Amino acid sequence: MQLPREVIVGNDTLGHVAAICKKLGFSRSAFVVTGTKTFEIAGHKVIDFLEDAKIDAAHLLVFSSTAETVAMVSAKIKEQKPQVVLGVGGGTKIDVAKLSAAKQNLPFISIPTTASHDGVASPLASIKGSEKPYSVMAQAPMAIIADTAVIVKASHRLAASGCSDVIAKFTAVRDWHLAHKVKGEYYGEYSASLALMSAKLVAKNADSIRPNNEGGLRILLEALISCGVAMSIAGSSRPSSGSEHLFSHALDLVASKPALHGEQVGVGAIMMAYLHGLNWQRIKSKLEKVGAPTNASELGVEPQDITDSLIKAKTIRPERYTILNERKLTPKLAKSLAKKTDVA
């Protein structure tokens, strides 16, 4: 089990970066992976804080999370030989930093600038354009620094998407339990409970997750981090990713302009909750409350994309047993599921 050693969530916490690096034994050199926009928002501050503390901080701007980018960053890290790699940004920068550092057997520190999904604390990385359209094992961050003063400035759409990714654990955990019951798959009660508790907390506090509310954002960040930790405890993405994630991965391939990961997963969770016989209306109303999409038009995709993705979903990752293996969705059944849940 690989777990983060230092987790800091709070207002103006970016300034702790050098002290945390030193505490963890990285007092000489660091390598910062960031993007153009995130460099301006937080990246340059992180570099300044490190250099002020006499930690040599090289940096690299990345623009995508493809396998080529990971190979390029990995080569640069190998050349620079830093003690630690820091990822400063939203999804792609964190994913690239996490995987590139793992490839060089170096520890990684996660500094998210948005709260859009649970990758900020998970041991997995999502790499675009690979054969596998889902996340692969990389490594858990050794530390996480989530500065709410930085993250609160990001668009509310991103936080709403993060809420959806957390609320989706209601169906993810159900799918995992189903695989345990039917296929005898390992089921970790502790990690399942942790993911479920995060979903319950975000659902309960849905009212407070609104623009410019740091209190609500803090709850969301803690939930996202807990979901990441749940994956580290389980040793797989199982507690956080079930049929609703398969639906989202399928939609990424089917739609001409896919929406955000969390947004798609949330809509998937509405439909998968229906298949599981869970209270799908409640999931839908919580998503509405946080301002997340609940149907095809809000996602900006075609109704046909929804039904096509519902059918394609179970082919994305055949070894992952979910409710989609139990309910064989024909085009007609998929269409009716989307209609009954008001998704399309």
Ligand SMILES: [Zn+2]
């Ligand atoms: Zn997710």
